[in-house]
Amino acid sequence: MQPYRLLDETEQRFHQNFLHRNGNTQVTSLLTVPGCVSAVQARKAFAQLIADYPFLRQKIVPISSHRYGFVQVEDHVHATLCATQPPLCTDALLKLELNCLLGDQEGWRALVVPDPAVNRTHILLTRNHAISDGYSTARLVNSLTLYLGSTPSGADDLQPGAFHLRLHHWRESPIETGKASYADFLRLQVSADAAQRIGQLRETSGFTSNAIWGGVFAYSYLRHTGVPALDLFTAYSLRDPSGHAEPLSKACLIDVRKATFSAEPLDLMGCIERYGWVVSQDKAQLRAKVATPVRHVDVADNPTRPALAFTNTGLLDRFLTPPTGRVLGFSTLVNRSGGNYEFVLHLGRFNGTWHAALAFSSLKVHRAAACAFKSQIEAALCALPAAFNLP
Known part of the structure; x- marks a missing residue:
């Protein structure tokens, strides 16, 4: 078995609720920044983010019938153009992402929605609650804005529009939960x-x-x-x-x-x-x-x-x-x-x-x-x- 760290009591409780869809499932943070962020720019910024915050490059796997552990996964960030353009209303975006459930082992994902009409971008970062609290959220937001500000947009390999970001590991794994959400x-x-x-x-x-x-x-x-x-x-x-x-x-x-x-x-x-x-x-x-x-x-x-x-x-x-x-x-x-x-x-x-x-x-x-x-x-x-x- 791969090396792992057991979840502590709080992490375990949140992850079990996450698996059972029992109320404390996942955390979504909405961050609005100036400018239209490209997929290349976002990938570079998120690559730096997961390099600096190791808990973003791990999955949670069962260790025994009652315990779970963190296991490291490949940390390459992958961008995928959204099949349909998401709404630009921030509360509609939040509700959309809140109700799009993470896979059982998926730690996080991001949705990036540029709004050229007002020259700003909405970034929605969703995490399993076992890897998120208010303090870590604030630290992630600050670091992400710094990385975005220091990363030139460069040539984009995706068409203009909204796109998802997740680790390459999740792209090759089943991520559809098939479970309804009513948040x-x-x-x-x-x-x-x-x-x-x-x-x-x-x-x-x-x-x-x-x-x-x-x-x-x-x-x-x-x-x-x-x-x-x-x-x-x-x-x-x-x-x-x-x-x-x-x-x-x-x-x-x-x-x-x-x-x-x-x-x-x-x-x-x-x-x-x-x-x-x-x-x-x-x-x-x-x-x-x-x-x-x-x-x-x-x-x-x-x-x-x-x-x-x-x-x-x-x-x-x-x-x-x-x-x-x-x-x-x-x-x-x-x-x-x-x-x-x-x-x-x-x-x-x-x-x-x-x-x-x-x-x-x-x-x-x-x-x-x-x-x-x-x-x-x-x-x-x-x-x-x-x-x-x-x-």
Whole structure:
């Protein structure tokens, strides 16, 4: 057998969900850059990317009946012209790629869509969640923009238009999964006033932005549905903040924790306070490395309680090498087609703006219900006070 590295607990959990199409299947990041990127230019940039980030040139194979391992594969990048021109609307592109499933051993693929009319290119990078978290995504985005900027386009061997990129290994392997996917999402409109309120409340209360958003999320669902309780799962980074300059050898390094909002009546501020306390306790335990990670289940421990999830990829700008004008747009979403959560709130910040999306499975949630819940969250954001008045 080829040399391999066993997946750790988190990687294993994400990969099993990926194989079972159980909610945490794959991550798609949309990056918009200036200019029309050619296939030659993109191949060279991605070749440099996988040379610098070894986790992009590996597949995940079964080692035993219950364990999986990473195995290195050929790292030649291959480009294929799209049979039909994809849409130019960014959200339509994201939904298209979210629902185009990776093969069972395929680690990643990219879709490159030039838009000559506005002289920009959309790049969609899709990864198995076992090789992706918010931190590694930001590092990949920064490196890719640097490589694209230093690589002249050169003579192109493909006709103008959109094209796919993947390792040559996947081109010669079956990549059609034959499995349907039902991932959907809605963008939240975060007004300038709401963003200002979040900042003011963070400064006056001492709660983090995550605590405020998580409290708003839980409160909005309780108010929207009238359920007596819910479970809110949160993804935490396990990385050392001082290691940003170190080589990135591990692409997924997170833990998922659960907070239960029970039957006691909580107003908006009560939910923020409750979630802020949970976040501070979880972070303290993770730093101390004494707590046992919660088992990430397909449904809540109590099946009568709805399960929600919350993720924040953080501020992309702090990872970008100046000048930051090489990035015109950015967002990341996870395929939530398995329906193990009712909703997942994906957050990120870029260029001083909050980017928020509400992800769900169209098998489990009607789009009209998702729209109504989205409106409830937006209303709660607008109702945030500028200060937290403790009794």
